[in-house]
Amino acid sequence: MKPNFQDIVNIGPQCFERFIDSTNAPEINIYDIELAGCSNLSGDYVVGRVTPPNHTLFYSLKGTGHFRTPSAEFSLTQGQLILLPAQQSFEVSIACEQWDIIWLNLANTERWQALPKAKALVIEHLTLEGLHHAMELLYLESRAENRQHAMHIVMHYLEQVVKTQITNDANTPHAKTRHESRLHALFSNVDKQLQFNWNMQNLSERAHYSAAHLHRLCLSTFGRSPMQHVIHLRMQRAKNLLSSTQWPISYIANYVGYTSVFTFSKRFKKSIGVSPSEYRINSAR
Numbered sequence: 001m002k003p004n005f006q007d008i009v010n011i012g013p014q015c016f017e018r019f020i021d022s023t024n025a026p027e028i029n030i031y032d033i034e035l036a037g038c039s040n041l042s043g044d045y046v047v048g049r050v051t052p053p054n055h056t057l058f059y060s061l062k063g064t065g066h067f068r069t070p071s072a073e074f075s076l077t078q079g080q081l082i083l084l085p086a087q088q089s090f091e092v093s094i095a096c097e098q099w100d101i102i103w104l105n106l107a108n109t110e111r112w113q114a115l116p117k118a119k120a121l122v123i124e125h126l127t128l129e130g131l132h133h134a135m136e137l138l139y140l141e142s143r144a145e146n147r148q149h150a151m152h153i154v155m156h157y158l159e160q161v162v163k164t165q166i167t168n169d170a171n172t173p174h175a176k177t178r179h180e181s182r183l184h185a186l187f188s189n190v191d192k193q194l195q196f197n198w199n200m201q202n203l204s205e206r207a208h209y210s211a212a213h214l215h216r217l218c219l220s221t222f223g224r225s226p227m228q229h230v231i232h233l234r235m236q237r238a239k240n241l242l243s244s245t246q247w248p249i250s251y252i253a254n255y256v257g258y259t260s261v262f263t264f265s266k267r268f269k270k271s272i273g274v275s276p277s278e279y280r281i282n283s284a285r
Contacts, residue, residue, distance in 0.1 A: 019035065027148055032106060042102050047091060066093050079124065086108040180221055182207060183217055194257050235256075238268060
């Protein structure tokens with residue numbers, strides 16, 4: 001029996017949404033975006049559409065939502081994006097205490113023709129915080145010039161989503177694209193927590209891969225093992241801090257994950273070719 005759908009909007013008083021439309025951001029019309037928003041959802045939230053004329057994208061920033069479509073049901077968790085094709089009914093509801101999302105309605109035009117047409121698609125391990133910040137700026141900004149800059153960022157991220165879809169449709173191995181997205185998401189988080197005691201076990205757990213598989217993927221993608229890539233990120237951050245701050249070297253060592261300044265200095269010289277103090281002096285010239 002096929003699921004029934006209806007046009008429904010049940011949004012409770014604990015839900016907060018910032019709508020981006022042609023009145024506060026007329027620039028979206030140029031790019032065939034009909035409506036968009038940033039939402040913080042809690043309590044009652046159920047939205048259903050019967051054969052909507054546009055494509056709908058939802059990206060989960062935090063928490064979980066539930067989707068019903070004619071072909072399947074999906075849970076959408078943090079870092080996942082769902083692409084809902086035009087002309088296909090769906091229903092979305094909150095499935096946790098609080099769900100933070102961004103969403104866009106894209107016109108069913110040639111610009112977005114690469115988006116899926118047959119059925120809904122979930123893309124995992126995307127890092128779209130930049131899209132979120134650009135949309136918040138688009139909502140808040142009164143100056144047209146600044147909104148245009150924000151639109152360039154929005155379109156950059158949307159075009160990346162479309163390219164991912166084109167790549168998959170062109171039979172480039174879907175697994176490769178998915179794995180690369182997951183790896184980049186993993187190491188984006190590592191870069192934000194360089195002080196953490198990273199090892200193969202917690203890297204594997206974060207990526208949901210076996211240690212051996214993660215090792216193979218990192219060699220293929222970065223040309224380095226997982227731990228070598230962690231070291232690479234730490235050294236890049238250390239270089240930036242040495243050249244742009246007057247922080248003590250011991251402080252920088254701790255900041256990038258080394259409890260011993262001797263171990264940090266030895267690793268830095270092996271990776272960069274000079275000691276941290278020499279690098280700081282040379283960068284100041």
